[in-house]
Amino acid sequence: MNNNIFQFSRVGKLFRRTFQQNSKTFLNNALVLAGLPVLFLLIARLASDEGPSLLFRANLFTFLIVFLFIFSPFIYYYSYNHSKKGLSEVMLPASVLEKFIVQQMVCMIFAPLMILVFYGGSDALMTLLFPMYHEGYVITHFFNNILSTEGLLLTFLSMQAVFFANLFFIRRKILKTIASFLVINLLIGIVVLIVFKVMESCGYFNELAGHVDIRVKDRGLFEFYAGDHPLVTFSMILEIFMEIILPILFIIGSYRIMKTNRY
Amino acid sequence: MIKIDNLSFKYGKKEVLNDISMKLEAGKIYGLLGENGVGKTTLLKIISGLQKPWKGSCSVFGEDPFKRTPSFLSRIFYLPEELEFIQNDYSIRYFAKINAPFYPKFDKEKFETILKEFEVEGDKKLNKLSYGQVKKAALSFAIATNAELLLLDEPSNGLDIPSKTLFRRIIVQYVSDNTCTLISTHQVRDLENLIDPIIILDNKAVLINASLEKISEKLYFGLYSSVPANALYSEPTPGGYLCVMQNEEMGESKVNIEALFNATMHHKTLIRELLA
Numbered sequence: 001m002n003n004n005i006f007q008f009s010r011v012g013k014l015f016r017r018t019f020q021q022n023s024k025t026f027l028n029n030a031l032v033l034a035g036l037p038v039l040f041l042l043i044a045r046l047a048s049d050e051g052p053s054l055l056f057r058a059n060l061f062t063f064l065i066v067f068l069f070i071f072s073p074f075i076y077y078y079s080y081n082h083s084k085k086g087l088s089e090v091m092l093p094a095s096v097l098e099k100f101i102v103q104q105m106v107c108m109i110f111a112p113l114m115i116l117v118f119y120g121g122s123d124a125l126m127t128l129l130f131p132m133y134h135e136g137y138v139i140t141h142f143f144n145n146i147l148s149t150e151g152l153l154l155t156f157l158s159m160q161a162v163f164f165a166n167l168f169f170i171r172r173k174i175l176k177t178i179a180s181f182l183v184i185n186l187l188i189g190i191v192v193l194i195v196f197k198v199m200e201s202c203g204y205f206n207e208l209a210g211h212v213d214i215r216v217k218d219r220g221l222f223e224f225y226a227g228d229h230p231l232v233t234f235s236m237i238l239e240i241f242m243e244i245i246l247p248i249l250f251i252i253g254s255y256r257i258m259k260t261n262r263y
Numbered sequence: 264m265i266k267i268d269n270l271s272f273k274y275g276k277k278e279v280l281n282d283i284s285m286k287l288e289a290g291k292i293y294g295l296l297g298e299n300g301v302g303k304t305t306l307l308k309i310i311s312g313l314q315k316p317w318k319g320s321c322s323v324f325g326e327d328p329f330k331r332t333p334s335f336l337s338r339i340f341y342l343p344e345e346l347e348f349i350q351n352d353y354s355i356r357y358f359a360k361i362n363a364p365f366y367p368k369f370d371k372e373k374f375e376t377i378l379k380e381f382e383v384e385g386d387k388k389l390n391k392l393s394y395g396q397v398k399k400a401a402l403s404f405a406i407a408t409n410a411e412l413l414l415l416d417e418p419s420n421g422l423d424i425p426s427k428t429l430f431r432r433i434i435v436q437y438v439s440d441n442t443c444t445l446i447s448t449h450q451v452r453d454l455e456n457l458i459d460p461i462i463i464l465d466n467k468a469v470l471i472n473a474s475l476e477k478i479s480e481k482l483y484f485g486l487y488s489s490v491p492a493n494a495l496y497s498e499p500t501p502g503g504y505l506c507v508m509q510n511e512e513m514g515e516s517k518v519n520i521e522a523l524f525n526a527t528m529h530h531k532t533l534i535r536e537l538l539a
C-alpha cells in the first residue's frame with residue numbers, strides 16, 4: 001500500500017503519542033472510575049446497613065459507558081479543528097486516514113474499555129472483598145441484561161454524530177451539537193408524522209382496527225417480506241437509515257472534513 | 264523547492280493574494296516582509312498546506328501541499344506566530360519526546376544544545392513559561408527537526424533584545440545548509456544580517472523577490488548631510504539622512520532592509536521593475 005496513505009508503524013506512533021499526550025487525563029479518569037464503586041459502597045454503608053444495589057450500580061455503569069463512548073471525541077479531540085491549537089495534530093507527519101483510524105479506535109474501543117476495566121474492575125473487587133454488602137458483578141449484569149445490538153447501534157450512531165459535530169463545529173461545539181441533535185430528532189419526528197398521515201389518508205390503517213403488530217426487532221435488519229404492512233416496511237427502512245446509513249454518512253463526512261479542513 | 268504560479272487567495276469575498284508567482288530555492292534564508300494584513304501568514308499557510316489557493320498553484324517538493332501527505336509533513340516545519348498548539352500541560356522535552364518520532368531527521372543533541380543556548384527551562388511546563396520562553400522552546404524543536412523547509416511566522420515577536428541576537432546566530436549556526444527557511448516578519452530590523460533573499464509583499468502582490476547582491480547592484484544606500492534630488496527615499500538619522508537611490512555606478516553599499524522596505528512602499532512600480 002502507498003506509504004503516504006497507510007503505514008502500521010505510523011499508526012503505532014500515533015497511538016503512542018495519543019496515550020503519552022493524554023496520560024494525565026487517562027490517569028485521572030482511571031482513578032475517578034476506580035474510586036466510584038468504593039465511594040458508593042462507603043456512602044451506602046454510612047447511610048444504611050446495606051450496600052449499593054446491583055441495579056443502581058449497573059445503571060450508573062451503563063450511563064457512564066454510554067456517556068463516555070458518545071462524548072469521547074469531545075474529551076480527546078476537542079481542539080483538532082481549532083485554527084491555532086489544532087496545528088499540532090494536523091501538521092503531524094501522518095496521513096489523514098491514519099489519524100482518523102486512531103481517533104475512531106480511541107473513541108470506540110479505548111474510552112469504553114477504560115470504564116470496563118477501571119469501574120468494572122473496581123466493582124468486581126468490592127464484590128470479592130465485601131460480598132455481604134456488594135451483591136453481584138456489574139460487568140456480568142451489563143453484558144447479560146443491558147447490552148443489546150439495538151442499543152449498541154444507537155450508541156454507535158450517536159458517537160459518530162458527535163465525532164462529526166466535533167469536526168464540523170469550531171466554536172461552542174457542545175451547545176451546537178445538542179441543538180443539532182434536537183433539530184434532527186424533530187425533523188425525523190416530522191417525517192414520521194407525515195408518513196403516518198399519508199398512510200392514513202391512503203387507507204392503510206382502515207383494516208387494522210387500531211392495532212398493528214410491528215415487532216421488527218425480532219427480525220434481521222434487512223428482513224423484508226412481501227406481505228408486510230407498509231408501516232412495518234417504513235419502520236424497518238427508518239431503522240436501517242438510523243443505524244446503518246446515518247453512521248456511514250457521519251463517518252464519510254468526518255473523514256472528508258479532516259481531509260479538506262483549512263486552518 | 265517551492266514554486267508558486269499565479270496564485271490568488273480569498274477569505275470569503277476579501278481578496279488577500281492576487282496572482283502572485285515566485286520560486287524559492289533550498290539553502291537560503293528568505294525574509295518575507297510586508298505590512299500587517301498583506302497576506303504573509305496566508306502565504307505561509309498555503310505553502311505549509313493549511314490553506315488551499317483559490318486560483319493558481321503552489322508546489323512544494325513537487326507536490327501539492329494541501330494534500331498534507333506524511334512524507335511532505337515530515338520534511339517541513341511551520342512555526343506560527345501564536346503558539347497555542349504547543350502551550351500544553353507538559354514540558355518542551357516531553358513535547359519533543361512525543362513528537363520527534365514523526366520527524367526522521369530529528370536531532371536530539373541539537374535540540375538540547377539550542378535549548379541550552381536559548382536558556383530555556385526544558386523541564387518546565389509549557390503553559391507556565393513566558394511567551395518568549397515558549398517561542399524559544401518551539402524554535403529549538405523546529406530547528407532540531409532538520410526539516411528541509413522551515414516556515415517561521417514572526418519568530419522574533421516576544422523575544423527580548425539579547426534573544427533576538429541569539430535567534431539570528433542560532434538560525435545561521437544550526438539550520439541545515441540545504442534547508443529553505445522562509446521567515447515572515449514586519450520587524451525588519453530583527454532580521455538584519457540574516458535574511459537573503461528578500462521578498463516584499465504588498466497590496467496582494469510580490470513587489471520584490473531579490474537577493475541582497477542584486478538589490479545592492481540596483482539600489483544604493485548612503486548617508487548624506489542633505490537629501491539628494493534623485494533620492495527615492497530618505498529618513499533623518501543622527502549625522503544626516505539615510506537615502507536610497509538608484510545605483511548609477513555608485514558602487515556597492517550595505518542594504519538597509521528597513522530603508523529598502525520604505526523605499527519600496529514609496530516607489531512600488533519603479534523598484535519592482537528595477538529588481539525584476
